[in-house]
Amino acid sequence: MTLTKTTLGALAASTILAGAAAAQTELSLWYHGAGNEVESNILNTVIDDFNAAQSDWTVAVESFPQQSYNDSVVASALAGNLPCILDVDGPVMPNWAWAGYLQPLPISQEAIDGHLDSTIGRWDGEIYSVGLWDAAVALYTRASTMDALGLRTPTLEEPWTREEFMAALDAAKASGNYDYALDLGTAWTGEWYPYAYSPFLQSFGGDIVDRSTYDTAEGALNGDAAIEFGEWWQSLFVDGYAPGTSQDPADRDTGFIEGKYAFSWNGNWAAATTLDGVDDVVFLPAPDFGNGPIIGAGSWQFGVSSACEHPEGAAAFVEHALQDKYLAAFSDGIGLIPATKDAAQMTEKYADGGPLAVFFGLSEEQSLVRPVSPGYVVAAKVFEKALSDIANGADVADTLDAAVDEINDDIETNQGYGH
Amino acid sequence: MSSKLTRSNRAGWVFALPGFSLLFLFIIVPFFFAFWLSLTNQRLVSPNPTEFIGLKNYQDLLSISVITLEPERTEAGEVVRDADGEIEYPRVRTITRSDEFPQYRGMQEWFRWQSGDTAKVVVASDVVFMKALVNTLTFALFIVPLQGGGALLLALLINQKLRGINAYRTIYFMPVVISIVVISLLWRFIYSGDEGLLNNILSALTFGAFSPVDWLGNTDTALGSIIAMSAWQAMGFHMVIWLAGLQSISPTLYEAASIEGASKWQTFRYVTWPGLRNTAVLVLIVITMQSFAVFAQVDVMTNGGPLDSTQTLVFQTVERGYGKQDISGGATISVILFLMVLLISAVQAFLTRERT
Numbered sequence: 001m002t003l004t005k006t007t008l009g010a011l012a013a014s015t016i017l018a019g020a021a022a023a024q025t026e027l028s029l030w031y032h033g034a035g036n037e038v039e040s041n042i043l044n045t046v047i048d049d050f051n052a053a054q055s056d057w058t059v060a061v062e063s064f065p066q067q068s069y070n071d072s073v074v075a076s077a078l079a080g081n082l083p084c085i086l087d088v089d090g091p092v093m094p095n096w097a098w099a100g101y102l103q104p105l106p107i108s109q110e111a112i113d114g115h116l117d118s119t120i121g122r123w124d125g126e127i128y129s130v131g132l133w134d135a136a137v138a139l140y141t142r143a144s145t146m147d148a149l150g151l152r153t154p155t156l157e158e159p160w161t162r163e164e165f166m167a168a169l170d171a172a173k174a175s176g177n178y179d180y181a182l183d184l185g186t187a188w189t190g191e192w193y194p195y196a197y198s199p200f201l202q203s204f205g206g207d208i209v210d211r212s213t214y215d216t217a218e219g220a221l222n223g224d225a226a227i228e229f230g231e232w233w234q235s236l237f238v239d240g241y242a243p244g245t246s247q248d249p250a251d252r253d254t255g256f257i258e259g260k261y262a263f264s265w266n267g268n269w270a271a272a273t274t275l276d277g278v279d280d281v282v283f284l285p286a287p288d289f290g291n292g293p294i295i296g297a298g299s300w301q302f303g304v305s306s307a308c309e310h311p312e313g314a315a316a317f318v319e320h321a322l323q324d325k326y327l328a329a330f331s332d333g334i335g336l337i338p339a340t341k342d343a344a345q346m347t348e349k350y351a352d353g354g355p356l357a358v359f360f361g362l363s364e365e366q367s368l369v370r371p372v373s374p375g376y377v378v379a380a381k382v383f384e385k386a387l388s389d390i391a392n393g394a395d396v397a398d399t400l401d402a403a404v405d406e407i408n409d410d411i412e413t414n415q416g417y418g419h
Numbered sequence: 420m421s422s423k424l425t426r427s428n429r430a431g432w433v434f435a436l437p438g439f440s441l442l443f444l445f446i447i448v449p450f451f452f453a454f455w456l457s458l459t460n461q462r463l464v465s466p467n468p469t470e471f472i473g474l475k476n477y478q479d480l481l482s483i484s485v486i487t488l489e490p491e492r493t494e495a496g497e498v499v500r501d502a503d504g505e506i507e508y509p510r511v512r513t514i515t516r517s518d519e520f521p522q523y524r525g526m527q528e529w530f531r532w533q534s535g536d537t538a539k540v541v542v543a544s545d546v547v548f549m550k551a552l553v554n555t556l557t558f559a560l561f562i563v564p565l566q567g568g569g570a571l572l573l574a575l576l577i578n579q580k581l582r583g584i585n586a587y588r589t590i591y592f593m594p595v596v597i598s599i600v601v602i603s604l605l606w607r608f609i610y611s612g613d614e615g616l617l618n619n620i621l622s623a624l625t626f627g628a629f630s631p632v633d634w635l636g637n638t639d640t641a642l643g644s645i646i647a648m649s650a651w652q653a654m655g656f657h658m659v660i661w662l663a664g665l666q667s668i669s670p671t672l673y674e675a676a677s678i679e680g681a682s683k684w685q686t687f688r689y690v691t692w693p694g695l696r697n698t699a700v701l702v703l704i705v706i707t708m709q710s711f712a713v714f715a716q717v718d719v720m721t722n723g724g725p726l727d728s729t730q731t732l733v734f735q736t737v738e739r740g741y742g743k744q745d746i747s748g749g750a751t752i753s754v755i756l757f758l759m760v761l762l763i764s765a766v767q768a769f770l771t772r773e774r775t
Contacts, residue, residue: 098466
């Protein structure tokens with residue numbers, strides 16, 4: 001009898017416990033940061049705090065390496081295995097929304113009030129994703145280099161013109177102290193090419209696609225401005241200012257710190273390491289090639305998949321993650337721009353007077369998101385190949401024509417991509 | 420249907436069923452599916468319904484045309500020449516992007532040659548595919564003698580009865596065991612233009628007379644570098660096949676040859692080589708078929724290479740089908756690849772058939 005009573009008691013207790021646990025719905029979250037310890041730790045803190053702060057939802061995270069993240073999501077969408085919350089790269093979001101992987105994120109307006117525009121992912125009039133940070137690109141150099149070469153320091157209000165920029169590269173090349181004057185990061189194939197180099201094209205007056213209609217790239221990618229950009233781009237390699245497409249990835253990571261390069265065009269996620277390795281690094285704004293100085297915008301954002309039955313849970317998680325303290329933590333950890341000014345004040349680098357504070361202003365004023373279109377996924381690959389080929393000596397006009405043809409064919413095959 | 424195979428082997432069939440069904444599901448079905456996909460406009464990711472478009476994919480891939488360009492002439496009718504003395508021609512884009520010639524819309528120049536004063540330009544609607552085709556054929560053409568011949572040489576070397584010969588056999592076979600991706604990564608560093616091992620060795624051997632070459636970044640050397648590396652990697656595998664063939668030659672023939680006073684070369688030519696006929700046919704066919712599937716090396720080392728010099732068919736299939744989400748385009752390339760390999764294998768089988 002005693003045994004039965006104990007067993008019954010234990011059964012009852014475990015059922016109650018299980019019942020309590022079952023009341024918390026599990027939401028799966030996929031993140032692209034596998035291998036990045038700092039990022040993973042901060043994210044785990046956010047998740048643990050969220051799970052502890054309320055009893056409706058439990059978030060469980062699965063991390064993927066960044067290189068294979070997009071492919072994994074596409075494969076799982078085809079298999080019908082999408083998680084509830086997922087991480088999506090800003091410019092890829094329209095493609096996933098159009099394809100039906102994402103559903104609109106039911107997030108409240110107060111939660112995103114005051115956030116940088118480029119951190120809100122909108123498609124077809126709906127908000128699909130919100131990001132905790134934005135990324136920017138700047139020209140890294142040393143204050144000592146600027147002095148030694150006798151160059152004017154450009155500011156946000158008065159950036160370098162094209163002539164000043166080329167004169168700076170000439171001076172660096174002539175000094176003979178560097179392997180190459182400019183490190184563009186051609187070793188980083190993939191999304192870096194459109195993210196970092198299409199702002200140059202836009203500053204010349206061209207663009208990847210025509211943003212008024214999004215149904216053609218003719219005139220934008222192969223017009224006069226674009227051809228001028230292409231010829232300038234080719235000259236950087238032909239005239240020996242920058243290492244070519246076979247740059248060693250190791251050189252990209254440490255070349256500037258070791259002094260191989262005078263200038264380096266790099267994202268602010270590399271700022272932390274560079275600040276450690278170089279005493280007098282300065283971050284200069286992008287040059288103005290005629291159409292205003294422009295840098296890229298739009299980074300990883302959280303969205304809810306169409307397979308999720310609890311979008312309100314996902315929205316609750318995202319609102320929780322958008323608190324200023326977490327924005328500041330991510331910013332301190334990975335060096336990217338926090339989404340709000342208040343969070344910026346809480347960080348080491350982006351607070352007023354901090355070494356990277358200028359980027360907050362840059363991001364607000366000069367950033368331009370990549371084309372907001374489902375067709376971006378293909379356009380990005382075509383653009384990357386075109387720039388690679390031009391860097392390797394291909395004919396500029398023909399290469400840009402071929403790129404335009406491919407992008408236009410793709411848009412036509414997809415019946416306009418829902419624009 | 421009640422042959423000996425099926426009648427007394429029911430248990431065998433039951434055991435084989437899981438394997439067969441997996442093979443069927445993952446190889447046979449996609450095989451036929453690819454034919455179907457190539458006739459549609461199926462995308463990997465798309466809310467648009469799939470449409471049947473017939474042979475349009477093949478047309479887009481395989482259309483080529485020849486344009487004749489007249490040289491630029493001055494008012495007086497003289498041919499205009501540029502600073503190097505070369506004849507100046509109008510740019511191809513004035514023809515392919517003009518409304519007068521709608522049939523050339525969307526085509527790009529593949530290559531050109533000069534006949535007299537006029538230039539003949541071959542334009543293709545998919546130049547990257549054409550380059551991939553040529554590169555793949557070139558790869559196959561060079562790797563068969565290199566890998567097959569090299570493997571034969573190694574097999575002859577280790578067919579001797581020396582002490583420790585098994586150690587050499589293991590050493591030569593080791594590259595085969597290592598994943599091709601790992602080998603590609605390693606060789607990427609070896610071929611590196613700045614401080615790569617190959618450049619350093621050649622420089623040391625020539626006492627500094629050799630200037631470093633960017634092996635993978637140069638359009639002339641990129642494909643050759645990949646060919647050399649691929650041949651080295653798989654040589655061990657075919658060495659073992661050749662070895663099996665060598666050891667099946669009766670030693671009495673060798674004794675007879677040495678009694679007759681044959682030289683090493685004569686022994687090889689009249690005793691060894693005829694005995695290796697069947698092995699040679701096998702090695703030839705296997706290497707040819709494997710060489711058409713070259714993908715991992717390109718994906719890891721050069722991504723299609725400087726100016727498409729290392730583009731290959733399978734790489735384009737993956738890039739198109741998965742990267743650019745055009746799965747029907749990728750399927751079209753794979754169907755063309757299949758037909759090509761079938762044709763070449765049939766020709767090889769015909770040329771090497773037993774003539775009795």
